[in-house]
Amino acid sequence: MPGIKKSYMKPRIVALIPAHNEENSIRDCLAGLNDQLLPKGVELDVYVIADNCTDRTEEKAITAGEEFNLNLKVIITENNKLRKVGALNAGWKLLYGDLLDIYNKQLTEHEELYKQSIKAVLGMDADSRLAPNCLTYLWEGLMSARNIGGVMAKYTMRMPKKKSLLSKHDVYYEEKLASGEYGGPVARWWTHQQKQDMASWLLDLQYHGGSTYVLGGQATLFRPEALQEVLNHNKLDGPWQNDSDVEDMLLTWQLQKSGWKTLISPKGRCFVDAMRSYHTFREQRNKWNSGTVDLLTNKDLSVQTRHKGKIWRNQMKLLSDLVIRAMFIVLLSVALATDQFYWSWVWIIPIALASVLNVILALKTPMNRLIDVILAGLLISPELYLWVNLMTFSQVWLGKLSANKKDGWANQYAAESGKTSSKLLQGIILTIVAIAAGCYLCFAYQDFLTSSRVQEAISPYLMTGWIALTYLTIIKSLMMIYQIWTLRGRHTA
Structure with a gap:
């Protein structure tokens, strides 16, 4: 008007x-x-x-x-x-x-x-x-x-600047170090693993x-x-x-x-x-993974996603990774202790596939470094990173059986602010002690463990275990081939 x-x-x-x-x-x-x-x-x-x-x-x-x-x-x-x-x-x-x-x-x-x-x-x-x-x-x-x-x-994780670039005679040395902009070789390596993990997730979503x-x-x-x-x-x-x-x-x-x-x-x-350290990373992933599992299993929230099947498949993938590694460690230990270990060149296939896959992911990760590509090809970095995630996966699902619900936000903030510390060193020491004790016992009881009676008793179980592990490995190999195929595209992380 x-x-x-x-x-x-x-x-x-x-x-x-x-x-x-x-x-x-x-x-x-x-x-x-x-x-x-x-x-x-x-x-x-x-x-x-x-x-x-x-x-x-x-x-x-x-x-x-x-x-x-x-x-x-x-x-x-x-x-x-x-x-x-x-x-x-x-x-x-x-x-x-x-x-x-x-x-x-x-x-x-x-x-x-x-x-x-x-x-x-x-x-x-x-x-x-x-x-x-x-x-x-x-x-x-x-x-x-x-x-x-x-x-x-x-998302792309920011790589810390080299700590060696800082002069210890700089009057702002401690302040610059506390800012988080700088990090040593371990912090920079750890950052790349998270960056590559994020890149893999983004590439999969885009595909x-x-x-x-x-x-x-x-x-x-x-x-x-x-x-x-x-x-x-x-x-x-x-x-x-x-x-x-x-x-x-x-x-x-x-x-x-x-x-x-x-x-x-x-x-x-x-x-x-x-997350610049093992401890802060674990607390962050515990929060993320426990929250994800809670959404998947908590019917009171009454929410659904078209990606629910994909998330469950990711959980099953982690479970299979854990089972395969646990089975391999147990079977290999028993086979060596009873002198029933036989090498097969077929086992090179999944190792080679994993190496190729991780090299491709490292190369597709933004701002990658040559050392990261090399470590990815040697499977050193991917395996260490995977074991940390497997520990988190186990902790989260075991926590589902606990009556006490933890505050993920509080735990993560406490870790980032330095109020809590990691038990990584104690865990490494206990693992080394356990391996040393196992080796000593195998050596001390070598004659008994390699006797025909023990070998005949153990052999059927070993055979069944290796067969089951072989089938699981074949499935994982096919999954890696599929993932390598999806990474051939034009998508960038």
Whole structure:
């Protein structure tokens, strides 16, 4: 009608960045947002949620926002007991209102207009950094179809700089070392294993169409309408739930349940921090894996994913890896102790396939190093990394039988902050002692163990065990051939 003014606000992307004591990383995170070229006519607003911080996260965020000329606001949370979930929901409530507000506050006309202008919500961690143009790629993916609820960036672990580059005479030596930017050979090797593991996962998802069963919290662009539907359908006060240690996976499954597609971007990249030590890695993977298993087995959550069969197959793959190695160790030990070991060149086939597969994965891992490719070909790195994952797998499933549920977030944070330590050294010592004791007993009772009576008694069981192991190895070899075949494509990690 003539004479009526219409208000207008540019479409925008809103970034929600929960940050708990992230004074060392928040500037780098915001620098990554400053690198982005926004879609034409679209604005970016950044909300840093300083969650229960006891350091200078708020001050560093404000300073960086001014330095990079970002439209930034810091939200302060106190006594938030829901950690990352509570922080993200605090940001959401600021934008869309608090449904638990007993005073039923209505949004002002400007707030309502602002809410309508939000076309995408970027959820990201304070220790992540978007590669240039990542936000554009995520936006293009989200806007490519009406039914896409979220698009995740491809994650690449940042390699620590060489510790040897630091001069011990530098007055900032200890401060630079504590920043996490530098690491020794072990930390750098460990980071590559995680990077290669992530690359393998991303390549597999892309080969099978790009759909993902988890929109990682490190950097995902959501459609607000999809988040609102999850909130309304599940009668929540915010899209993120604290019912699982893997809140990002739970949200992804809820989006899929409502009919939304969840994809990974083929081009958008985000650099994330790896776990620099065995202990922190174990605690992180314990949290991830226990959360995944809980989602698979907890019927009370009432969530499903089209990828459920794939996740179960991954669990069965780890179980088969564990069984094969345990059987091989037992059978080999008994065969050697009773002098009934016979070498067969056929066993070279699965070893050669594993070597080829891991070399291809190492070469397809972004920013790979020659030493990593060599160690992958020799199967040293993949085998050590696999054993760590197998220990985590066993611990998680044994934990399902326990009545005491562990707080995965608390355990991971305690490990990262140095409040707990690993028992790796004790485990290695016990293993060496056990092997030495076994060798001594075999040598001491050699005549008895190699007697014809013992050999005849053991032989049928050995034969049955080797046959069963052979069939399992054939199945694993076929799976490796299939994986090598899938890696021939144009997809990049």
